[in-house]
Amino acid sequence: MINNITVIGTGYVGLVTGTCLSDFGLNVLCIDQDESKINKLNNGIIPIYEPGLQELVRKNYAEGRLHFSTDIISGIQNSEVIFIAVGTPPKDDGSADLDNVVKVAQTIARHMNGPKVVVNKSTVPIGTARLVKKIIEANKTAPYRVDVVSNPEFLREGAAVYDFMHPDRVVVGAQNPEVKEIMKQVYRVLFLNQKTPFLFTSPETAEAIKYVSNAFLATKITFINELSELFEKAGCNIVDVARGMGMDGRIGSKFLNPGPGYGGSCFPKDTRALAKTSREYGVELTLVEATIAANEKQKRRMVDKIEAALGNLQDKTLAILGLAFKPETDDMRDSPALTIIPELIQRGALIKAYDPKAMEEAKWRLEGIPGLELVNSPYEAASEAHALVILTEWNQFRSLDLIRLRENMQEPIFIDLRNIYEPIFMKQQGFCYYSVGRS
Ligand SMILES: NC(=O)c1ccc[n+]([C@@H]2O[C@H](COP(=O)([O-])OP(=O)(O)OC[C@H]3O[C@@H](n4cnc5c(N)ncnc54)[C@H](O)[C@@H]3O)[C@@H](O)[C@H]2O)c1
Known part of the structure; x- marks a missing residue:
């Protein structure tokens, strides 16, 4: 059973994802490169305004299921499932800047200590799951297996906690049945509640669903x-x-x-x-x-x-x-x-x-x-x-x-x-x- 999750990128999406997953009972480590953000969170200060988030962060932190750190290496090594929720800002030509995603993929490759399921929650162009897998395969230092899943996020700012807990749908772009099972385990609270529709599809299609x-x-x-x-x-x-x-x-x-x-x-x-x-x-x-x-x-x-x-x-x-x-x-x-x-x-x-x-x-x-x-x-x-x-x-x-x-x-x-x-x-x-x- 999957119990340890790492979320890399602790912004509007990463913080809400990590907090809600910890509230579902999972043990979650939220990583960010922004030291001041992590320091604030470790002191009970929420760096963004999002209704209901502060209470949920404090509760799960106090109960020992939610952790914050800048140490990406331990984040990679302590979990089998790693969410990527970093920013993908626009470049001048309108395309999504994937530098943050690429950097995280390279870091995962260099420090993975076992098989990993990398789940991309950032909004990224069609084909990015393939790219992330290619980067990790090309840079990994040991022959561990890596699977890359596209799991776009649809939450609305201002109602993010509610939306994560009550999504209209959860879209999972995953290649093989074992990985789909792992994703069902990660989302078991929502999956077992039959009110949440799940759509399993290819990573490319999942990436497209978010954009369209x-x-x-x-x-x-x-x-x-x-x-x-x-x-x-x-x-x-x-x-x-x-x-x-x-x-x-x-x-x-x-x-x-x-x-x-x-x-x-x-x-x-x-x-x-x-x-x-x-x-x-x-x-x-x-x-x-x-x-x-x-x-x-x-x-x-x-x-x-x-x-x-x-x-x-x-x-x-x-x-x-x-x-x-x-x-x-x-x-x-x-x-x-x-x-x-x-x-x-x-x-x-x-x-x-x-x-x-x-x-x-x-x-x-x-x-x-x-x-x-x-x-x-x-x-x-x-x-x-x-x-x-x-x-x-x-x-x-x-x-x-x-x-x-x-x-x-x-x-x-x-x-x-x-x-x-x-x-x-x-x-x-x-x-x-x-x-x-x-x-
Ligand atoms: N904000 C939304 O409403 C929303 C909804 C759905 C999807 N998304 C998508 O989710 C992604 C994240 O959006 P957001 O609004 O949470 O952005 P954000 O800017 O609030 O958070 C991103 C975080 O990632 C961190 N980060 C960047 N590179 C990193 C790295 N290499 N290592 C560790 N941390 C790193 C940043 O410091 C920042 O805290 C984007 O792709 C966005 O399009 C956003």
């Missing part, structure tokens, strides 16, 4: 985003349109909320990487390429919308509420805020920005941008502002003290890029209210 799922979701959200401009001009209500569409069981209601464009650590990079992989095979993915372009256009359109609401942006102060790419996370990777804020400043605006969880990340990501001030509350942001812009739909922004806001703003302009308020209600509150896809 993200590309499909990015396309769905972009579809409704692009229509928002038409609906604003034609006098339709996008919220009702989306509801009406979503009632069709073939379409489904999820991913139809319009906004300022998708962002985050996955959709932007995964759509670009899929398009790049496809071009390498001589196949142009017209629809995915169009999604990428339409998403960029949506972010720019939001800046135009804000400018139009104010007449011009020269020396206008804007309160920006929300910097993370979505609520319930501190992650700002590829957040629309990172495109929209610099463009607003470029057009002459001064920004006072607030986010409930992303302020630490905002400090280094937006550091040094002249005209930007990070503040401590929505009300501080709105004080003396000419307009307020909702960029992320945090729940706390859904019940703001609107009278207090309006009385402290220079002009009562409220630009809601997440449609979290009702237009008629906002008018009654004395605001000039603008939203997305509603005239």
Whole structure:
């Protein structure tokens, strides 16, 4: 029975994977090259914000099933099953940068002390499991057997613990029956619970499933985003349109909320990487390429919308509420805020920005941008502002003290890029209210 697991890469995916597997009763060692991250974890400090994670880490750490270390060699040698959950950031040409994955594969090869099952959880291009196996075979120093599995992760930041514990599906790309059995053992809590669908397939197909799922979701959200401009001009209500569409069981209601464009650590990079992989095979993915372009256009359109609401942006102060790419996370990777804020400043605006969880990340990501001030509350942001812009739909922004806001703003302009308020209600509150896809 498999009981010892190592997870290499202790970020959003690795930390959640390791913690949840330890909560399933396995003995898990989480490895990261980032010493400060490991030190924090060993002192009970969680380096990221993810609902429910802190409690689960502390519980499993205290019960002795969850360990953190920078010592990758003991990680490799103490477990038969090694998860890779390192970052695969985008390169300038859109392809996934596999340097971290390759480096880990080389290290496994040099230090393996017995047969190993290497499970790749990072999002990687089709063929990467084959590449990892080739690297390990070419660099190993003893004739131990190695199997490489593709086990893509589908969790959503902000709901990562729940998603890991209650996945819509677990996809396992494995070549041979013995390895499939090992994966069933690793996931036995989910596997024995018959509510979790498992899909066993080839590693290449598993790798493809991850990319095409993200590309499909990015396309769905972009579809409704692009229509928002038409609906604003034609006098339709996008919220009702989306509801009406979503009632069709073939379409489904999820991913139809319009906004300022998708962002985050996955959709932007995964759509670009899929398009790049496809071009390498001589196949142009017209629809995915169009999604990428339409998403960029949506972010720019939001800046135009804000400018139009104010007449011009020269020396206008804007309160920006929300910097993370979505609520319930501190992650700002590829957040629309990172495109929209610099463009607003470029057009002459001064920004006072607030986010409930992303302020630490905002400090280094937006550091040094002249005209930007990070503040401590929505009300501080709105004080003396000419307009307020909702960029992320945090729940706390859904019940703001609107009278207090309006009385402290220079002009009562409220630009809601997440449609979290009702237009008629906002008018009654004395605001000039603008939203997305509603005239
Ligand atoms: N974040 C998500 O929502 C999500 C969801 C599904 C899949 N993924 C994929 O999972 C992978 C990891 O994403 P993430 O968001 O957790 O990234 P992350 O940046 O939060 O974490 C990656 C971690 O790997 C560590 N690392 C990098 N190289 C290492 C090495 N050689 N040895 C040890 N540690 C190393 C980094 O220090 C970092 O802590 C990516 O491929 C991503 O596309 C992410």
